[in-house]
Amino acid sequence: MRELTREEQAVLKRVARSRTEAAEVVGRARSLLVVADGAGFAAGARAGGRKSGYGVGKLVARFNRDGLNALQTRPSQGHRVTYTAEQRAQVLATFRQAPDREIDGTTTWSLTTLQRAVRKQPGMEKVSRDTLSGILHEAGLTWQRDRTWCETGVSVRTSKHGKQVVVDPDTEAKKS
Secondary structure: OOOHHHHHHHHHHHHHHOOOHHHHHHHHHHHHHHHHOOHHHHHHHHHHHHOOHHHHHHHHHHHHHHHHHHHHOOOOOOOOOOOOHHHHHHHHHHHHOOOOOOHHOOOOOOOOHHHHHOOOOOOOOOOOHHHHHHHHHHEEEEEOOOOOOEOOEEEEEEOOOOEEEOOOOOHHHOOO
């Protein structure tokens, strides 16, 4: 491990004693201080609440390269977006079409029947129900108790004068 500057050592000591920092950040600071004092990676692991010195070795390499930024948790990669904007639009277009009673066997979309219809399209053979649900929710559609999908903030009211579509102007504010 490289020599610590006075500033780095002061920051590491402050973070190692902190009660408000995240526990993993405090553990990293403790591990780095122990290794900087000349102990091995295994001792650094014990000081930081880890089981193996291998992770401490990687932490030290990251500290040597990035400095104090090595203490912070890096954002995880997560799942990459599998479907393009065009494919998502294709799913919404399929949803907005009324299901064919002969082909789809229903008059309203459920996630399973929508999945069957979307999977017939090229490039969408493995789309999951969870992905479809996410696409519909991103578009502002929610599953209702009456087993239908409805657009958030839009309701159809029946009165003696016929059906009226009512749009809530505060929909976007209420979503978050």
